[in-house]
Amino acid sequence: QKEVEQDPGPLSVPEGAIVSLNCTYSNSAFQYFMWYRQYSRKGPELLMYTYSSGNKEDGRFTAQVDKSSKYISLFIRDSQPSDSATYLCAMSAAGANNLFFGTGTRLTVIP
Amino acid sequence: NAGVMQNPRHLVRRRGQEARLRCSPMKGHSHVYWYRQLPEEGLKFMVYLQKENIIDESGMPKERFSAEFPKEGPSILRIQQVVRGDSAAYFCASSPSRDNEQYFGPGTRLTVT
Secondary structure (H helix, E strand, O other), rough: OOOOOOEEOOEEEEEEOOEEEEEEEEEOOOOEEEEEOOOOOOOEEEEEEEOOEEEEEEEEEEEEEOOOOEEEEEEEEOOHHHHOOOEEEEEEEEEOOOOOOOOEEEEEEEE | OOOOOEEEEEEEEEEOOOOOEEEEEOOOOOOOEEEEOOOOOOOOOOOEEEEOOOEEEOOOOOEEEEEEEEOOOOEEEEEEOOOHHHHHEEEEEEOOOOOOOOOOOOOEEEEOO
């Protein structure tokens, strides 16, 4: 079983739609949860960083963590064509040296 | 504030040659991480370094791969005697401390012919 599971998509939505991206994980020691956006042939760009359970909002982006279900989500409101990219979830345990990544979900927002 | 810098952005090597990938962390960051991304796969951790020290190299292949982060200058990921299976994108990330956000560079795309 992989440490982090993420549906690779692809996911296509019309402009203005609400997008929901999700990851599940198996390691209950994970405490830090991140979402990265990666455009084609570019480096991952940090979007959201959260600690433990709860919600965090930043502009059109909302990150949710449910540690009891080992499930994290990223919501994108009013999606734009510029949001078209691959979205990677990542997580780590406290005191750990590395991040564990999902394989990424490829999102296309159609104008 | 410049982000994480990596060079070269693209590197082509023939089988058996050496590849050297360089990473300069963000200003004020003393923690450097190297990850490898194979096609259709997620990023996989390779090594974690602080200045002059390798802290965790549990993700590094046992042979041909090495990394350093000298007191002066960039971090270097070195791959000796490259093989076709080494073809991948190699990303460097930096953070101001452990348990902090990691910021990634643009990556070096290595192609072994």
